[in-house]
Amino acid sequence: MMTVRQDVHSADIPVLCQSCEARHRGVCGALDPDQLVALSKTSSRHKIEPGIELIGDAEAIDSYSNVLSGVVKLTKGLSDGRQQIVGLQFAPDFLGRPFKVESAINAEAATAVSLCTFPKATIDRMMKESPELEHRLLKQTLNELDDAREWMVTLGRKTASEKVASFLLMIARNIDPTADPTAKSATFDLPLTRADIADFLGLTIETVSRQMTRLRTDGVIRIENNRHVTVDSLGRLERRSGA
Amino acid sequence: MMTVRQDVHSADIPVLCQSCEARHRGVCGALDPDQLVALSKTSSRHKIEPGIELIGDAEAIDSYSNVLSGVVKLTKGLSDGRQQIVGLQFAPDFLGRPFKVESAINAEAATAVSLCTFPKATIDRMMKESPELEHRLLKQTLNELDDAREWMVTLGRKTASEKVASFLLMIARNIDPTADPTAKSATFDLPLTRADIADFLGLTIETVSRQMTRLRTDGVIRIENNRHVTVDSLGRLERRSGA
């Protein structure tokens, strides 16, 4: 089971960054008022179209971002073109790799994305001054590591149909984190194309399509316009996800 | 390519923990002398036999450890018994999951292992006092995340023979971190059985065996006693690992 964020709604955040308004796991809640003012001066909001590359492999990273809305896919590729999605970032995740000059992964907007971007140098400096900021980053990084390991089980040991069920379940749990985690049903727009889902699950487009069709004909999900998914019984879906 | 540790030999560590003598990425180097004295009083060294479980799934964690020697495998299982190894910890990695009461993974000694173990409460307290300690943990966690994502590519997108080659390459790079990273050849004892390798690569024992045989008959590796591996040309192995 994909780790459900446990600290998204930790209510101990006193202040917000002026420009990004990100609470939750964003970095801003960890800063004191002076730092926030300084950060707000250099940060800026961006709207990103789907498909736009945010960080290229082996590119220098000179900024960090908070994801305010939308979904960012993190990918790694092999030299012959094979690709694997190694993570999805939802709001309010932090995007960037501290302590490294260049990125080992690509980041690309999977949907329309809005970001709050800060210069790397500013955050790096604040990280030295503010243990609370580093503490936040450690927490997010540990959560991402848990997610990555959970996904390794899916990639290495699950069948195609279990993979697709696991994917839908993970999206249902992340796309609207304000939703009741004990809810029995869910409805959402898929943030990824079939090709992206295939790259996430280590499958082909055709196999993803066939498994989605099977879930649909078996009455586990309903799909409209190839994007909008309704799951009446999350429990039923979970039983197909291989536990 | 598996991330090669970059900070193993950072020489800026002034002091050592009395009982564990772990430098490198262990937690001890981040502590000031007073903390070290306090920690040394509660820490202890252990020798662990292969196959012994260190942390069980859903078990409460009340201690952290530094790996002093040997290899620890981190596994996750599905309800029907399928297993996936989601990480290997080599010396001098830190073992434990801060900020969570119970573990979502199993940790088991893959080889004979020696550990330096501390009470969780002591480290948790020191973490609050010492930003440097949290900084270390963030660095190690980011490295583990990089490794996990690298491995997701292997699990999701590589063929069986590429997987086995990638595995051997990763072991060669980690088993003796003092070795010259530019070395052209390597020799080492496999820390895992074929069954473990299969669980790491998302394959079966038989497929691992066949691919090892192929690498052997192709002259890429030599194997003695099913454990001791010699790689004359790491470059040749790398070319088979799918880049």
Next chain:
DNA sequence: CTCAGCGCTTGACCGAAATCAAGGTTTCGG
């Protein structure tokens, strides 16, 4: 409106790895 392009589905066939089965090798206790 028409048509091109893209994303998705479906079908037929194929192949890499799983499964099933048998036998070899190493290790270790007695």
Next chain:
DNA sequence: CCGAAACCTTGATTTCGGTCAAGCGCTGAG
């Protein structure tokens, strides 16, 4: 030294998912 158990290899067969191919249904430009 013998025998059992654990581990590993090899072969035959099956199967799941990949590959190849065709067609559908939006969507947007002209």
